[in-house]
Amino acid sequence: MPGRFISLEGGEGVGKSTQAALLATVLRERGLDVVETREPGGSPGAEAIRALLLQGEAERWTARTEALLFAAARADHVARTIRPALAAGRWVVCDRFLDSSLAYQGGADGLGDEAIRALHAIGSEGLLPDRTLLLALPEAQAVAREAARDAGRPDRFGARDPAYHARVAAGFRRLADAESERWRIVDASGAAEAVTERLAAAVGEWL
Template identity: 65%
Template sequence: MPRGRFITLEGGEGVGKSTQARLLAAALAERGIETVLTREPGGSEGAEAIRGLLLSGAADRWTIRAEALLFAAARADHVARTILPAVEAGKWVICDRFLDSSRAYQGVGNVLSDEDIMALHGVGSAGLLPDRTLLLRLPLGESSERAGVRDAGEADRIGGREADFHSAVAAAFERFADAEPARFRRIDASGSVETVGARLLDALSDWLP
């Protein structure tokens, strides 16, 4: 059986990743491609338990180092129990966030380097990288407004951080895309849900039957 594909959707808060991940999985299924839709943190029983620890509580509940370790632990379980079995069975895995979010969010500031986070990923998930990463992009003001509407004033402990933090996260994603053009595709996330969805499919057109 041929190996499946592992596709991740990345970007800051409010760019539409979760919506577009669902639409993409449905569009691929319509083309006869068996898909698995998953998310991070989460995607397996153990990882979902860790998700509750990561996203609840005060913004300073965890240090950056502890937060990075928790994300790496959740990802290790997710990879072992959900992602790799599906890809090895020939399915296409669509994941709402993955390693690049850890690199962007926990790499902000001077506590952890990108090399630190990649080292954790090497231990926990054997360095697995997506086959393709779709980076959804919006101006920060627009994405913040969307996130505010989505969260209705109840942002989680990471999404609720200051604007400067989210600006640094967006800049980090751009650096990753510049460094790995073979893996990343930048997606304009403005416009209707359907328009953005068409852009995602176009970014996968070389793989589609």
């Protein structure tokens, strides 16, 4: 069986990290060799850049600087973790990938898709997931989850205002609508186990 690349996307508080871990567990239970990873991060170099991106004040970096840092982290992640895993026939489950840059820097920050995709073409040779799962949750529920998780200490992105996060959510929906063959929108409400079942069903044709 060939390796598959699955990314989980969505705004703050929708449960991506939790669900990436649970989905990886389900896939392993079905006999698959799974690499569980995240962005920014997923390789030593990318993890170093992650600290730069997530720590500090919300306005620490300009949108253009953020886009360049994310692209650099992703390039290392792809070269050192994702492509080797796929070449070995392993499955990769990634908490965020290119589409987060498109929704945040490209959409909410106004840089546009073309600039973000150009950076991705240079850094990561245009690699895309086989399936992108968008975790959808009403804004009020996402805010409550985020507040509970961070206990008043959100990272640079979580600290941004509601209008910014609304633009991010709209960006993800736009991307999903434009590329429906790759994307699946998954209801992220309810018990974690129920959400994981929905995610597994969204890649069910490969299992």
